[in-house]
Amino acid sequence: MKTDSIFYRLFLEMPGIYFQLLGESPTLASSYRFRSVEIKQTGFRLDGVLVPNTQSPDTPIHFGEVQMQKDEAFYRRFFGEIFLYLRQYEEAKYWQGLVVFANRDIEPEDTQPYKVLLDSSQVTVVYLEDLGEDAYDNLGLGIVKLIVEDEELAVQQAKKLAAKATTELAQQTEKEKVLELVKTIILYKFKNLSPEEVVEMLGMDDFKKSRLYLGIKQEGIEEGREKGIEEGTLLTKLQLVPMFLELGLSVEEIAQRLDLTVEQVQQAAQNNE
Structure with missing residues (x-):
């Protein structure tokens, strides 16, 4: 690993x-x-x-x-x-x-x-x-199995895990942690989607109320206004850079996938350190 x-x-x-x-x-x-x-x-x-x-x-x-x-x-x-x-x-x-x-x-x-x-x-x-289908009966093992799940089943199982986290986890911080992990895995599998689109697709209504999600959304709006581009478009891409780095992609691969320059990816990586 x-x-x-x-x-x-x-x-x-x-x-x-x-x-x-x-x-x-x-x-x-x-x-x-x-x-x-x-x-x-x-x-x-x-x-x-x-x-x-x-x-x-x-x-x-x-x-x-x-x-x-x-x-x-x-x-x-x-x-x-x-x-x-x-x-x-x-x-x-x-x-x-x-x-x-x-x-x-x-x-x-x-x-x-x-x-x-x-x-x-x-x-x-x-x-x-x-790991069989019963792995999804457990949040921890379910998240692990989701990483290696086929794309055609990943969204369905991610929705189940998100619902399970929402109903079973009492502490808000733990709930947000699991929902963020599920969202990250789906973003990795469907690289053409934005974080907001994944949250909507998985029906993470509780997550949309979290400080983490609201902070990301507000930052995207402010960045879009400052740079005169569509709200959050560039920032959303830059926010994906740390995740792709975590998954082992090179700076060049990330730049190609997100349609960014190598310099933009390097700057985003430095800002995340």
Whole structure:
């Protein structure tokens, strides 16, 4: 999983999803803090690291990686990073690993050097293609499945998740967080739509009342007035830049998709740092 991927954002904002993929209770997330750890002098970065809040030496540290494309060197990098971490952070005694593949076809074929680890209870391998329709009964797993859902079904399932979040989540901040994630995923799948169009399409009436949505809409109006262009058109495109960067697209690819100049994309990226 790249540091700037949407899965990093998922694990950061909803760490309970990580434990659900392990088949455990999402409440375990309250005992951990999520970190992105850079290993000194190696150029490696561990993206999904859940460090226990407790001082108990028996509580494991969790290392998570999500792989969406074929990479034969994946396991070499993943386990190499873990053991370099253990070398540099001597307080870590027990650990567990979670590897999430989009499907079985992209898993490296050469697993022999790590067979003992992969066959042990220390490492869990999850294939998103195995998530059935019942995944949408759970908000966390449903969001994960939505990422790999076919376009023809994505909108329908996104509407279900949005409705589920609206009815089941009592805290407004948590509700907005889930709705924003669902909106972001649909924007990624349907790049010709604006955030406002996606919100309308998914029937996110509650989200339209949120400070986040109203702020985006007002900023779009003000930007349009200042620059004498159609209200929000340019700003809407610029707001999509951080999301596309999170999904791993290059500056040039983003400029082409959004019909912007490379300079505009670079400026939007700098403003978001």
